[in-house]
Amino acid sequence: MRFIHVADLHFDRTFEGVPKELPADFLKKLNQANEKTLKNIITSAINQNVDFVIFAGDTFHQKNPSLKNQQLLMQQFQRLEQVEIPVYLIFGNHDYYDENRYWFSFPKNVVLFEEEKVKSFIATTQAGERYAVSGFSYRQQYLHKSMTQEFPMRNSQVDYHIGLYHGDVQDANFAPFNLSELKSKNYDYWALGHIHQPTQLSEEIIYPGTPQGHTKKELDLGNVLLVDLSGDKVNLKEIPVAAVRWQKSVISLAHCENNATVLNYLKEQLTPLATAQTRLLEITLTETQHLVNFADMIVNGQLQDLLNQQWPAQIFVHKLAVQETKAKISLPASDLLKKQLLQEFSHSEIFKEVLADLATNKITAALLEDDEFCQEVLEQVTEELDQQFEWGQK
Ligand SMILES: [Mn+2]
Known part of the structure; x- marks a missing residue:
């Protein structure tokens, strides 16, 4: 059985950190990039003759995608419908689902997980292999509980059982899970979403990474995973799709x-x-x-x-x-201490307290509520601390 695992497409996200004024030719390429990446994904699925395609959440960056972007996505899903390739799609924390936001119907080949509870679908591939797909969607920005206990044990009536899970092992806001809990279900594959860096938690539990980087932090990213399951063997191949x-x-x-x-x-x-x-x-x-x-x-x-x-x-x-070749200042403080301090500032209360001056201005106050801004500040601080200082080993 063969499928493509896509996650965190963020189809309607703009490119951040590029100057406002760009050469016209390049601006045109950038404006068409998201659409081109999506087309590359769909074309790869058709060329690889896959049995289905998985979208493991955050297909859209915004909870209210523009009509134009909705239409573009549906058109690409229709290309798969024409060649009878099903799509299994869950919604993540960015594009958490509300049917009223959609002005187009998803084509019939798209199987949506609409609820914030685990549902399972059973289907058969062209070659006659039976498979089950279990998953859930976000209906709001945060999901503070683990969803693992809702997943059924591996279905013994099918050849393959696949789980779709948009979440984070460490972050309590995004359906936190334990690796051992996922493993205990005995599934053949877990198609994860949420972490933009490709990350393999175990042989069959995998984040493919974002197919299109939108910020300078998303360096050299841009693949989807082609997955072949055969018996208990998992074969993975990265397909480059980023425009x-x-x-x-x-x-x-x-x-x-x-x-x-x-x-x-x-x-x-x-x-x-x-x-x-x-x-x-x-x-x-x-x-x-x-x-x-x-x-x-x-x-x-x-x-x-x-x-x-x-x-x-x-x-x-x-x-x-x-890059200046200035010698770093050596600190007697340990790397661990640095990590602990940064950890402390990552608590939003403490972060806001330190930057309380920003709260007095309407425009800057909004930044304090923006998780991505806070994260970016902390990352820049970390980078500066590493560049300027030599931290002790203990
Ligand atoms: Mn996410």
């Missing part, structure tokens, strides 16, 4: 004698990246100390602008930085 990839490149300028050689050298180094694949690139330049007034052209953005003007439309440099 745009975020990438990082570190380039040493040690071999550039002077500023006049820099541009050509950079182009040479970046040439291998000029393929058909569209990229959002962060470049860090190292060993630049011998180049006179070099950092100025980075700080004022002139070098970045020049690269983006001269570079083919499939690449956009969204960040260009020089």
